[in-house]
Amino acid sequence: MRIFVASILALSAITPAAAQQPASFTVTVVPPEHGTLQLMPALPADGKYAAGTVVTVKTTPAKGYALDSAWYSVPGRFGQMYHEGMTPEFKVTIDRDKRIGASFIEASAVDHLNVTNDVVFAKPGKKPLKYDVYAPKGAKNLPIIVIVHGGGWAANDEDVMRGLARELTKGGRFVVASLDYRWAGKGDGDETGTTMANIIEDVFGGIAHVMEHARQYGGDPTRIGVTGDSAGGHLSAAASLLTASIGAGGFGKTAGVFEFMPSYLPKGKTVEQVRTEMLAAIKAAAPSYGVFSAARLNAYSENPAVEDAWKQAIAPLSHVPNVKERAGGLGTEAVGYLCTVELLSFDVAEQMREHLQQVRLTGAEEARDPDAVGVRVVGVRLEQEFQALGGLVGQHILLDLRAEVCNVVRLDDALDRALDVLGEDLVQQHRVTLPVPGCF
Numbered sequence: 001m002r003i004f005v006a007s008i009l010a011l012s013a014i015t016p017a018a019a020q021q022p023a024s025f026t027v028t029v030v031p032p033e034h035g036t037l038q039l040m041p042a043l044p045a046d047g048k049y050a051a052g053t054v055v056t057v058k059t060t061p062a063k064g065y066a067l068d069s070a071w072y073s074v075p076g077r078f079g080q081m082y083h084e085g086m087t088p089e090f091k092v093t094i095d096r097d098k099r100i101g102a103s104f105i106e107a108s109a110v111d112h113l114n115v116t117n118d119v120v121f122a123k124p125g126k127k128p129l130k131y132d133v134y135a136p137k138g139a140k141n142l143p144i145i146v147i148v149h150g151g152g153w154a155a156n157d158e159d160v161m162r163g164l165a166r167e168l169t170k171g172g173r174f175v176v177a178s179l180d181y182r183w184a185g186k187g188d189g190d191e192t193g194t195t196m197a198n199i200i201e202d203v204f205g206g207i208a209h210v211m212e213h214a215r216q217y218g219g220d221p222t223r224i225g226v227t228g229d230s231a232g233g234h235l236s237a238a239a240s241l242l243t244a245s246i247g248a249g250g251f252g253k254t255a256g257v258f259e260f261m262p263s264y265l266p267k268g269k270t271v272e273q274v275r276t277e278m279l280a281a282i283k284a285a286a287p288s289y290g291v292f293s294a295a296r297l298n299a300y301s302e303n304p305a306v307e308d309a310w311k312q313a314i315a316p317l318s319h320v321p322n323v324k325e326r327a328g329g330l331g332t333e334a335v336g337y338l339c340t341v342e343l344l345s346f347d348v349a350e351q352m353r354e355h356l357q358q359v360r361l362t363g364a365e366e367a368r369d370p371d372a373v374g375v376r377v378v379g380v381r382l383e384q385e386f387q388a389l390g391g392l393v394g395q396h397i398l399l400d401l402r403a404e405v406c407n408v409v410r411l412d413d414a415l416d417r418a419l420d421v422l423g424e425d426l427v428q429q430h431r432v433t434l435p436v437p438g439c440f
Helices: 002-019 158-169 196-212 231-241 271-281 294-300 323-327 332-337 349-367 376-389 408-422
Strands: 024-029 035-040 048-050 054-061 065-076 079-085 089-093 098-106 113-122 129-136 142-148 175-179 219-229 282-289 340-344 431-435
Touching: 024 035, 035 065, 035 098, 054 065, 054 098, 065 089, 065 158, 079 089, 079 158, 113 196, 129 158, 129 196, 142 158, 142 196, 142 231, 158 175, 175 196, 196 219, 196 231, 196 271, 219 231, 219 271, 231 282, 271 282
Parallel strands: 024 098, 142 175, 142 219, 219 282
Antiparallel strands: 024 048, 035 054, 054 089, 065 079, 065 098, 113 129, 129 175, 282 431, 340 431
């Protein structure tokens, strides 16, 4: 009797929960343009698959087109959230209502590329961390641009940046790697929440892996640029400004010590070697927008440390060195490659626009002096400008041109690009770093 009663009670406890699990889910097929897709097994007439069904999405591009991605989407943090596959066949597990589709692009957009998808560089939690490589055909010893995706540190993956990667490879001047990282908190299903420090460690780990294998993709591991938007803007800025904090001392485990242990270290190399090589390799950063100050980053971060100083340790704006420190201590080779225009915003974008325009006109005019070599006169002029301004982060413009290898036209182009960017509505303390064309 006791066994029977206990069994009835147990069944009554699990039956409501089990009853809440749907036996099937609705799948909506979005008809693609410039190609077709086929679901296997075929979608039943009622538009529903049994829960747990694994569906293979087979894609076929039309003539003159290539696969962009196969995908499914579900409602999420930013509306419909897309999960994509870059191969002709893409598997989808039906565990909720989903939309399934595919996109195709003109074949000419990718004909120049060798693409390597899903290179796994680490697995510190449940999710394998990976990156995709976009290499121009015949690439040899090209500079590498590493893209870090956005998504509030809690959404998206490396696939979302493929459009930018393709654009950056046009002209055959760069190899591009687009990398992923752990999502903040428990977004990946890990029992222990991922902190901002962990995410930065993933970015450093990904860059270390890219550098280690750069030659097989036709890249130069000693010339790295980083870029990203939103959360990726913060992380790309962190990669360029927090590199000196790579180490084995732990992040906040000891008072006053905030070091990042990359989630991947090349075999046979110490963390000190990785830090030294990465410090020399990362030549430029170009975050399109993001959160860079400690005050704004705190809202997205769990406190992993014993003191509040951790808040500054993850903030790129807290690590921008004085311009004189940046100008000093660089070897001839480093100066030759470090050709960037860095803009730290005024409170009012229009003030920046007007001042940059004046600097551009005045500097270019002086540089056309026949006695001037390259743009050294412009460099002197800009040195005078920011000495007069006397400001740094979030207050004034900081222009850092190591332009011995550039000419006036390229400088002009770079500043024109800066003006275009400044025409947008800027967030307070927004930081933009633009590579000078031809200098990287």
